[in-house]
Ligand SMILES: Nc1nc2c(ncn2[C@@H]2O[C@H](COP(=O)(O)OP(=O)(O)OP(=O)(O)O)[C@@H](O)[C@H]2O)c(=O)[nH]1
């Protein structure tokens with residue numbers, strides 16, 4: 173496994189977990205496979221939906237808004253044949269502000285430390301420049317990769333067009349390592365066993381990297397803020413989401429329940445009313461939906477209290493981006 177630049181902290185965290193992991197979780201079975209697979213692609217193609225489906229648990233939030241995923245999230249799949257540590261990355265998207273640029277950088281650097289790459293494409297939509305950009309990058313590095321043509325449940329009208337782009341570009345660049353193509357659907361699970369098979373093929377043999385019961389090591393505070401953000405994205409669609417961030421201030425664990433206090437950042441006063449809603453309806457509904465989901469996730473009663481705060485131009489504020497884990 174190569175270790176690289178910006179993601180070095182991520183991988184040193186992996187190594188730390190390995191060091192403290194119980195030896196019982198390791199195995200002498202040298203034929204077992206274990207490795208890191210970066211899941212990349214443009215925004216909205218279904219990367220997070222796919223990882224949730226492969227793991228059978230929700231580890232990463234999903235929405236039809238661009239750049240829903242804002243951190244690199246490790247999702248850990250452990251089976252008899254071994255373990256794949258997936259890196260769910262923010263989808264590449266034309267970026268103007270610091271937030272978007274940082275997210276693109278995060279995604280691009282993820283492939284540096286990975287053993288293999290899974291590129292996800294949306295076969296139901298015309299190829300974007302960003303899709304071709306990923307293909308060029310993977311060819312340049314000759315990275316072993318599997319390409320999932322996702323959303324085949326919607327017809328897959330553009331599957332052949334994507335394959336042709338790969339073929340033409342590979343000829344132009346003299347790239348020789350062919351990808352493994354899988355056509356399927358993260359939403360209905362079609363061809364996911366075949367996809368897993370292809371992914372396990374591409375990672376090296378070795379002991380497990382994480383104890384087998386761990387699905388993700390994503391910090392709890394970040395997970396909770398993502399769930400709250402997802403509930404906002406569900407309701408606001410394109411109206412506001414990019415100007416919105418959630419910061420979990422505290423989690424008070426009492427024997428009866430967890431009390432979660434979180435701040436909702438918006439960029440301007442005029443946006444405050446939108447996230448609160450008429451008579452506070454939107455805010456209350458987001459609190460309620462988040463409580464419901466978090467309760468299920470953590471198995472304890474949960475109370476969420478949200479405070480809306482105007483942080484002018486937070487997307488350009490390095491310290492806020494850093495605090496949120498976006499820089
Ligand atoms: N019909 C269909 N919809 C899908 C499929 N996979 C994902 N979606 C939908 O596509 C949208 C985007 O899914 P996400 O999983 O959030 O996409 P993403 O690639 O993680 O997006 P970013 O985090 O923004 O990079 C959601 O509305 C999903 O329900 C699929 O196989 N079929």
Ligand SMILES: [Mg+2]
Nearest residue numbers: 219220240241
């Ligand atoms: Mg995502």
